[in-house]
Amino acid sequence: xxxxxxxxxxxxxxxxxxxxxVQVAALSNISFEVARGEVCAFLGPNGAGKTTSMNxxxxxxxASSGRSRVFGYEPGDVRAKARIGFLPENxxxxxxxxxxxxxxxxxxxxxxxxxDPAALIAGLLTKVxxxxxxxxxxxxxxxxxxxxxxxxxxxxxxxxxxxxDEPTSGLDPAGRKEVRDLILALKAEGKTxxxxxxxxxxxxxxxxxxxxxxxxxxVRSGTMQEMLAEDNxxxxxxxxxxxxxxxxxxxxxxxxxxxxxxxxxxxxxTQKRAVAEMLWAGGCDVISLxxxxxxxxxxxxxxxxxxxAQ
Amino acid sequence: xxxxxxxxxxIRTIALSTFGSFLRNKVILLFGSLFVCVVLxxxxxxxxxxxxxxxxxxxxxxxxxxxxxxxxISMVSGFGSLLAAWAxxxxxxxEMKSGTILAVMARPLRRWEFLAGKYxxxxxxxxxYVVSMLGVTLFLAWLGGQSFHASLWTLIxxxxxxxxxxxAIAMLLVTMIHPILAMGAIVxxxxxxxxxxxxxxxxxxxxxxxxxxxxxxxxxxxxxxxMEITRASVKPFPWTNHLTALAYGLDYALVCFLLAVFVFQxxxxxxx
Numbered sequence: 001x002x003x004x005x006x007x008x009x010x011x012x013x014x015x016x017x018x019x020x021x022v023q024v025a026a027l028s029n030i031s032f033e034v035a036r037g038e039v040c041a042f043l044g045p046n047g048a049g050k051t052t053s054m055n056x057x058x059x060x061x062x063a064s065s066g067r068s069r070v071f072g073y074e075p076g077d078v079r080a081k082a083r084i085g086f087l088p089e090n091x092x093x094x095x096x097x098x099x100x101x102x103x104x105x106x107x108x109x110x111x112x113x114x115x116d117p118a119a120l121i122a123g124l125l126t127k128v129x130x131x132x133x134x135x136x137x138x139x140x141x142x143x144x145x146x147x148x149x150x151x152x153x154x155x156x157x158x159x160x161x162x163x164x165d166e167p168t169s170g171l172d173p174a175g176r177k178e179v180r181d182l183i184l185a186l187k188a189e190g191k192t193x194x195x196x197x198x199x200x201x202x203x204x205x206x207x208x209x210x211x212x213x214x215x216x217x218x219v220r221s222g223t224m225q226e227m228l229a230e231d232n233x234x235x236x237x238x239x240x241x242x243x244x245x246x247x248x249x250x251x252x253x254x255x256x257x258x259x260x261x262x263x264x265x266x267x268x269x270t271q272k273r274a275v276a277e278m279l280w281a282g283g284c285d286v287i288s289l290x291x292x293x294x295x296x297x298x299x300x301x302x303x304x305x306x307x308x309a310q
Numbered sequence: 311x312x313x314x315x316x317x318x319x320x321i322r323t324i325a326l327s328t329f330g331s332f333l334r335n336k337v338i339l340l341f342g343s344l345f346v347c348v349v350l351x352x353x354x355x356x357x358x359x360x361x362x363x364x365x366x367x368x369x370x371x372x373x374x375x376x377x378x379x380x381x382x383i384s385m386v387s388g389f390g391s392l393l394a395a396w397a398x399x400x401x402x403x404x405e406m407k408s409g410t411i412l413a414v415m416a417r418p419l420r421r422w423e424f425l426a427g428k429y430x431x432x433x434x435x436x437x438x439y440v441v442s443m444l445g446v447t448l449f450l451a452w453l454g455g456q457s458f459h460a461s462l463w464t465l466i467x468x469x470x471x472x473x474x475x476x477x478a479i480a481m482l483l484v485t486m487i488h489p490i491l492a493m494g495a496i497v498x499x500x501x502x503x504x505x506x507x508x509x510x511x512x513x514x515x516x517x518x519x520x521x522x523x524x525x526x527x528x529x530x531x532x533x534x535x536x537m538e539i540t541r542a543s544v545k546p547f548p549w550t551n552h553l554t555a556l557a558y559g560l561d562y563a564l565v566c567f568l569l570a571v572f573v574f575q576x577x578x579x580x581x582x
Contacts, residue, residue: 051580058416060579078418086416092409094327096334108323109417111316153413 003072005161005192006034006057011066013052013216026052027216030066034209036160039183039193041207043200045304049216050196051089054165057194058086070161082111085159089166089196091150095139099130099149102138103156110157124152129178143170151179155186162186164195168202180206204228204296212303219303227299233292234272236265238284245282249275266292320419324427328401329434338397338435345389349446352382356453372455379450386443387469387532388500394436394473395480395496401428402481402574403489411579422571429481429567436473440466464552468532471559475526478566485573503528526562 013027027049034040044050055061056068059076073080093102103121107114114120125131128148133141138149147170154162167183168176176199183193183206197203203210210227212219220227241249241263246256254267254275267275272289279286294302332338356378363371402425405411415424444465476496483492506513506521507529513521 055578055580058412060412060415062576062578076421078420081416082418084416086413088409088412088416090409091413093413094331094410096331105323105327106413106417109320109414109419111320111418150413157417 002036003069004033005036005038005071006032006040006194007067007069007072008032008053008057009067011053011056011063011068013049013056013061014064025216027056027063027213030213030216030218032211032218032221034192034194036192037190038209039187039207040195040209040211041203042194042196042211042213043203043300044196044213044219047215048213050213051165053213054089054163054194054196057163058084082157083160085154085157085162087150087154087162087164087167089169091146091153093138093146093149096137098135098137099125099152100134102149103153106153106156112157120156124155127155127182128152144172144175147171148175151182159191161192161194164193166197167195168197168199176202200295200297200300210296212300214304224296227296228293232269233266234269234289235292236267236272236276236279236289237287238263238265238279239287241265241279241284242282245278245284248278262287317420317423320417321423321427321430324414324419324424325430325434328428328431331401332397332431332435335400337400338393341389341393348385349382349450352378352385353450353453356450360453360455375453375455379447382450383447386447387472390436390439390443390469390473391476391500391528392496393439394432394476396493397435398429398432398477398480399484399489399492399496401432403484403492406579415579421575425481425567425571425574429477432477432481433470433474436470436477437466440469440473443469467556471556471563472528472532474563475528475559475566478563478570479526482566482570482573485570485577499525527558 009031011027011030012025015024015026016022017024030049030053042050042053052061056063057070057075059074059081068075070077070080071083094105097105100121103124104117107117107121122131122134125134128151130145130148130152133145138146141149147167151164151167154164164183168179171179180202183195186193187206195203195207204224207224209221209223211221239262241256241258249256249265249267252267252271252275254265254271257264257266265275265279269291276286276289356375359371359374359378405414405428411424415421444462447465479499480492480496483495486492487495502521503525506518506525
């Protein structure tokens with residue numbers, strides 16, 4: 001079996017204040033694996049320990065105990081780092097450089113030998129739509145432009161594993177879609193992607209697997225299908241709903257939500273046929289009838305709100 | 311390209327980037343400008359003494375002029391030590407404070423290589439400083455009608471080794487404490503060295519020995535040891551003495567740098 005791209009086993013991280021001896025447990029017994037070629041989302045509310053985990057993964061900080069490996073190497077090992085592209089949360093940069101010079105600097109550090117580095121840099125800047133700003137000093141970039149540049153530098157070494165901490169942070173909807181498409185293209189190329197994000201609808205569209213942590217504890221880990229497990233309810237959308245019919249439906253345990261030009265009715269799957277017939281008989285036009293699924297957001301909120309750390 | 315060539319390219323890249331950032335650093339530019347102003351101010355009395363010189367007071371005036379030049383040399387040396395320490399402390403602490411270190415250290419770069427690149431960048435800055443200040447000193451001496459009777463290499467290498475010590479000490483301190491505290495500690499050490507140098511005969515042996523072991527003996531690396539500018543003459547100074555003095559300085563700097571690497575290897579690079 002191939003070595004997993006990322007391996008965390010019983011990782012703990014305790015921060016200790018220098019004076020006063022106060023200990024803060026940032027991570028408690030975190031264990032997970034990310035297989036090669038997988039797109040894995042690492043989710044959690046603010047302060048859950050996502051960035052701490054990513055910093056351990058990159059070798060920026062050391063775990064207090066437990067075992068962590070990247071492609072089988074210790075975090076921070078140059079053999080592992082040579083295969084990683086990393087986008088930190090709030091990507092910081094040398095403000096006096098322009099995009100081209102910054103990428104050239106990072107390319108030299110990556111040790112990647114290319115016959116034409118200028119072509120690679122130009123291609124990456126075009127990919128993140130910064131080609132027309134390549135001469136502008138980065139200090140004058142907007143938040144979104146800096147984030148795009150951060151993504152370009154993460155892709156610079158043609159990495160096998162991309163670790164992206166909030167990749168769509170600061171981007172407008174169009175920019176977010178572009179990043180989403182870029183991640184999907186990288187996924188198609190077989191790259192492993194480990195990302196954190198608060199925009200769960202995007203995560204739902206691009207990720208194969210989800211890991212949720214809260215207050216330093218693992219809450220849940222599973223495939224996206226497992227996370228979006230089917231609900232045992234159906235949603236019926238009708239053009240209108242007379243009030244007497246609404247009361248009758250409520251007696252059958254249905255919930256009704258009125259919108260401007262339609263009405264949404266959620267009902268237990270066992271009542272589906274009876275309710276549909278009632279609606280037809282009541283003169284309502286049934287627009288659609290679909291099985292309901294929990295969104296990732298609903299699952300996430302449910303898990304985090306319940307404080308259900310395993 | 312071999313592994314060693316790739317590693318040395320990475321260190322050179324960090325060094326050049328560090329040096330480039332110093333040339334754009336507003337604090338360095340401001341202090342550099344202030345220093346030039348001070349040197350220009352020092353030239354006023356120098357030129358005044360020179361203009362007042364006549365056949366009757368020639369020897370006395372020459373003494374004043376040489377005294378002025380000596381003051382400038384001492385200022386250059388003291389300021390250089392502070393600059394070396396500040397540049398070393400800022401080059402590491404600045405990257406950590408701004409967070410730029412994260413993207414850099416995500417590259418296949420070892421922590422000691424990062425620190426070595428930063429240290430080389432500081433030495434490049436100090437090299438430029440030493441050469442520029444040597445030019446200023448020679449110019450002032452020429453104005454005073456004197457010429458240095460010393461090999462130019464000593465006037466470049468000795469201060470550079472001295473600054474290498476201060477840069478390494480600052481780098482060691484800044485891997486452990488806040489840069490402002492590190493600079494405060496550097497100033498205290500500099501003051502202690504001066505105090506011990508001026509009162510060396512009154513210090514008991516139990517105190518003198520540990521001080522000699524711990525504090526850098528920067529007096530050994532002073533140009534004044536082999537150059538007596540007030541008489542514009544050269545003291546006899548064999549090459550073995552040069553060799554041991556410079557080896558002492560380089561060894562001290564290397565020990566401090568290796569300690570800095572040891573501490574940096576274990577510390578957190580991210581803001582907690």
